Amino acid sequence: xxxxxxxxxxxxxxxxxxxxxxxxxxxxxxxxxxxxxxxxxxxxxxxxxxxxxxxxxxxxxxxxxxxxxxxxxxxxxxxxxxxxxxxxxxxxxxxxxxxxxxxxxxxxxxxxxxxxxxxxxxxxxxxxxxxxxxxxxxxxxxxxxxxxxxxxxxxxxxxxxxxxxxxxxxxxxxxxx
Amino acid sequence: xxxxxxxxxxxxxxxxxxxxxxxxxxxxxxxxxxxxxxxxxxxxxxxxxxxxxxxxxxxxxxxxxxxxxxxxxxxxxxxxxxxxxxxxxxxxxxxxxxxxxxxxxxxxxxxxxxxxxxxxxxxxxxxxxxxxxxxxxxxxxxxxxxxxxxxxxxxxxxxxxxxxxxxxxxxxxxxxxxxxxxxxxxxxxxxxxxxxxxxxxxxxxxxxxxxxxxxxxxxxxxxxxxxxxxxxxxxxxxxxxxxxxxxxxxxxxxxxxxxxxxxxxxxxxxxxxxxxxxxxxxxxxxxxxxxxxxxxxxxxxxxxxxxxxxxxxxxxxxxxxxxxxxxxxxxxxxxxxxxxxxxxxxxxxxxxxxxxxxxxxxxxxxxxxxxxxxxxxxxxxxxxxxxxxxxxxxxxxxxxxxxxxxxxxxxxxxxxxxxxxxxxxxxxxxxxxxxxxxxxxxxxxxxxxxxxxxxxxxxxxxxxxxxxxxxxxxxxxxxxxxxxxxxxxxxxxxxxxxxxxxxxxxxxxxxxxxxxxxxxxxxxxxxxxxxxxxxxxxxxxxxxxxxxxxxxxxxxxxxxxxxxxxxxxxxxxxxxxxxxxxxxxxxxxxxxxxxxxxxxxxxxxxxxxxxxxxxxxxxxxxxxxxxxxxxxxxxxxxxxxxxxx
Numbered sequence: 001x002x003x004x005x006x007x008x009x010x011x012x013x014x015x016x017x018x019x020x021x022x023x024x025x026x027x028x029x030x031x032x033x034x035x036x037x038x039x040x041x042x043x044x045x046x047x048x049x050x051x052x053x054x055x056x057x058x059x060x061x062x063x064x065x066x067x068x069x070x071x072x073x074x075x076x077x078x079x080x081x082x083x084x085x086x087x088x089x090x091x092x093x094x095x096x097x098x099x100x101x102x103x104x105x106x107x108x109x110x111x112x113x114x115x116x117x118x119x120x121x122x123x124x125x126x127x128x129x130x131x132x133x134x135x136x137x138x139x140x141x142x143x144x145x146x147x148x149x150x151x152x153x154x155x156x157x158x159x160x161x162x163x164x165x166x167x168x169x170x171x172x173x174x175x176x177x
Numbered sequence: 178x179x180x181x182x183x184x185x186x187x188x189x190x191x192x193x194x195x196x197x198x199x200x201x202x203x204x205x206x207x208x209x210x211x212x213x214x215x216x217x218x219x220x221x222x223x224x225x226x227x228x229x230x231x232x233x234x235x236x237x238x239x240x241x242x243x244x245x246x247x248x249x250x251x252x253x254x255x256x257x258x259x260x261x262x263x264x265x266x267x268x269x270x271x272x273x274x275x276x277x278x279x280x281x282x283x284x285x286x287x288x289x290x291x292x293x294x295x296x297x298x299x300x301x302x303x304x305x306x307x308x309x310x311x312x313x314x315x316x317x318x319x320x321x322x323x324x325x326x327x328x329x330x331x332x333x334x335x336x337x338x339x340x341x342x343x344x345x346x347x348x349x350x351x352x353x354x355x356x357x358x359x360x361x362x363x364x365x366x367x368x369x370x371x372x373x374x375x376x377x378x379x380x381x382x383x384x385x386x387x388x389x390x391x392x393x394x395x396x397x398x399x400x401x402x403x404x405x406x407x408x409x410x411x412x413x414x415x416x417x418x419x420x421x422x423x424x425x426x427x428x429x430x431x432x433x434x435x436x437x438x439x440x441x442x443x444x445x446x447x448x449x450x451x452x453x454x455x456x457x458x459x460x461x462x463x464x465x466x467x468x469x470x471x472x473x474x475x476x477x478x479x480x481x482x483x484x485x486x487x488x489x490x491x492x493x494x495x496x497x498x499x500x501x502x503x504x505x506x507x508x509x510x511x512x513x514x515x516x517x518x519x520x521x522x523x524x525x526x527x528x529x530x531x532x533x534x535x536x537x538x539x540x541x542x543x544x545x546x547x548x549x550x551x552x553x554x555x556x557x558x559x560x561x562x563x564x565x566x567x568x569x570x571x572x573x574x575x576x577x578x579x580x581x582x583x584x585x586x587x588x589x590x591x592x593x594x595x596x597x598x599x600x601x602x603x604x605x606x607x608x609x610x611x612x613x614x615x616x617x618x619x620x621x622x623x624x625x626x627x628x629x630x631x632x633x634x635x636x637x638x639x640x641x642x643x644x645x646x647x648x649x650x651x652x653x654x655x656x657x658x659x660x661x662x663x664x665x666x667x668x669x670x671x672x673x674x675x676x677x678x679x680x681x682x683x684x685x686x687x688x689x690x691x692x693x694x695x696x697x698x699x700x701x702x703x704x705x706x707x708x709x710x711x712x713x714x715x716x717x718x719x720x721x722x723x724x725x726x727x728x729x730x731x732x733x734x735x736x737x738x739x740x741x742x743x744x745x746x747x748x749x750x751x752x753x754x755x756x757x758x759x760x761x762x763x764x765x766x767x768x769x770x771x772x773x774x775x776x777x778x779x780x781x782x783x784x785x786x787x788x789x790x791x792x793x794x795x796x797x798x799x800x801x802x803x804x805x806x807x808x809x810x811x812x813x814x815x816x817x818x819x820x821x822x
Contacts (some may be wrong), residue, residue: 030226030233037698038230070226141367146234151781163747163778164699167261168230170367172781 027145029066036076038165042158045119053079055097058086059104097121119158130173146170252590252600254658258338265751267774267788272325279691279705280342284800287808288410288420291325292800295342295356297685297709298729307353310360313485321611331401336363344640346606347570347586354606365397365432378815381407396433410808424449441469459493478512498534517560524553540618551575566590578610602642607635630677639663655692671720683713699743706736732758747778763804768797788815
């Protein structure tokens with residue numbers, strides 16, 4: 001038995017090659033992928049079966065790369081997921097989710113204007129609380145990625161956020177804005 | 178049996194631990210580990226996308242290594258009870274919430290008393306578990322156990338409860354023999370605004386409120402208050418037991434940060450009482466105040482300093498009449514050493530003044546005692562290879578009875594890919610003497626039948642663990658742990674007048690398994706199983722007439738299954754089933770309990786739920802250590818209303 005233990009430990013040492021660590025953007029990307037399953041879009045906003053479910057990422061190249069990796073070959077509610085890297089001013093047609101990173105947060109008012117109440121889940125990462133019009137905002141709390149939700153803003157875009165997602169949120173922000 | 182004893186006298190090496198019998202349990206975990214090797218080659222690396230929302234939101238834990246760490250990487254049998262699990266269980270008290278951890282044995286003895294343990298030795302005065310609330314140790318040095326009626330939190334403000342079964346002594350010190358429970362409440366930043374809770378039912382009533390606000394730009398506070406009362410439990414023969422009780426508690430927490438520093442200040446005060454009976458009215462009260470300072474340095478190192486004051490008092494004319502004042506201060510510093518290592522060092526000092534009065538059943542001699550614990554620990558995490566991590570650490574802790582105790586451990590974790598972890602650990606843990614071992618006299622007046630053992634020394638456990646954790650598919654995750662603990666010098670008795678001695682030894686072997694399965698987007702199943710085989714015996718020459726059964730009354734196994742179902746329009750339907758096997762000595766039959774909860778989130782402000790516990794059974798007993806006057810735990814229904822304006 002002593003030999004078996006020694007052999008096992010030796011085996012563990014020999015076969016080891018990679019110890020993964022999650023970064024902030026990896027976790028945020030995983031959340032963005034997950035959100036699709038906990039938000040209801042109006043029936044006509046998703047297109048027919050097989051139409052892509054498009055996540056736009058603005059001002060966060062690293063996150064876009066992580067998200068592409070996580071979602072490659074995956075689908076949400078039967079729609080294949082596609083990730084589109086965007087710059088301020090790019091057209092926003094055909095999006096279901098739009099992530100606006102820190103670097104482009106200043107453009108948020110124009111972006112919301114351009115969306116004009118269309119059913120697009122707007123996600124931000126502001127450290128100073130949920131920006132006006134944003135539906136979900138990531139925050140870092142004690143080294144963990146958490147998020148706040150503004151259901152009223154989501155309703156403005158005709159989106160329904162499931163109670164399960166609300167339950168996981170750090171905070172559900174009330175104000176009817 | 179005598180062969181095992183002689184082997185033990187010759188001392189024991191790690192290999193000896195393994196040699197003295199690797200049963201089927203170890204073999205099965207070994208096979209799981211080998212399977213992991215085979216699967217590692219084929220596995221892809223999209224891990225995070227397969228975690229649930231809750232797992233993503235709780236991607237770090239703190240207890241095992243005393244610094245944030247992802248749960249999947251922790252080389253220990255750790256289960257995290259999430260806030261969502263607590264809410265959907267309908268639990269209204271801390272001990273009831275602890276039932277959610279598959280690696281704990283929770284038995285309600287009567288209206289006011291719980292027996293809670295991990296890996297056996299369960300007893301209403303169980304003594305091998307370290308329990309903390311926000312880093313404050315809450316077990317009493319009087320008997321190294323927890324007065325559960327004195328511990329409470331606003332459950333709605335709990336962020337998570339980390340439950341580690343198995344030894345944590347190398348970091349947490351003496352008493353962390355069979356497990357560590359760390360109740361972690363939310364930062365005040367996460368409990369902003371008002372909350373009102375009203376709960377009422379056939380066995381209890383409870384109400385509470387909380388309000389949280391901001392302090393300047395970076396700070397936040399909350400304060401809360403709650404009150405509750407609990408009805409009597411009954412005996413099967415219908416004779417009354419005067420064990421109804423009530424309590425009230427208020428407290429606050431403030432968190433703020435400036436640059437690289439963050440601070441927490443929190444405190445609670447409580448008061449409670451039992452029913453008035455022929456032997457008077459038991460009362461208890463307490464107050465605590467805790468401060469914590471964290472600093473993060475640019476090189477990745479960090480410093481944490483924590484101090485608290487705790488006053489706890491209990492006056493029961495039948496049993497304990499005790500006032501304990503504790504001051505504790507501890508500091509720890511963690512720093513990366515090069516690319517491959519992370520070193521954590523720390524130390525602490527705790528002093529306590531304990532004053533007792535003679536009760537009808539118990540006298541402590543001397544009545545008053547000054548207690549003192551000093552500790553130093555170091556732990557190094559070494560990345561042996563890209564996927565292999567060794568954590569070696571030790572704690573030195575002194576107490577007034579036995580001086581310095583040495584508590585080492587070594588943990589090895591291998592991560593074949595991002596979705597699997599194989600780990601093994603060897604640890605030595607001790608339970609240092611409590612006042613009840615050394616200075617306890619029964620009954621309250623001479624002639625005494627039981628007297629404390631002036632030569633009673635620490636109980637020692639050497640523990641070998643092997644574990645495997647995996648998330649093989651998008652929706653399935655599970656954890657398996659096998660352990661064998663070798664105990665020496667456990668507490669034993671003698672014929673009256675009995676002196677407390679250290680003449681029991683033996684081993685415990687068991688398996689802990691749990692998992693969860695997201696069946697559909699709206700339906701989640703989870704379950705857990707623990708088994709335990711204990712082989713304990715008194716040493717030759719021991720005059721103990723009772724034997725090992727006095728140390729605990731443990732079921733061979735327990736299992737639980739839970740289902741959480743989201744229904745349309747904000748409705749939720751949750752069911753939990755558990756079975757606890759029969760208790761051996763004194764015998765108590767196995768029981769099954771079915772709990773169900775129907776919840777409705779009416780809107781953002783209001784939510785309502787109805788919870789029925791023990792639904793298919795008017796009552797059942799859960800625990801006894803004497804066999805006499807066994808309390809029946811009744812069926813209960815609780816209506817709960819929460820309001821968040």
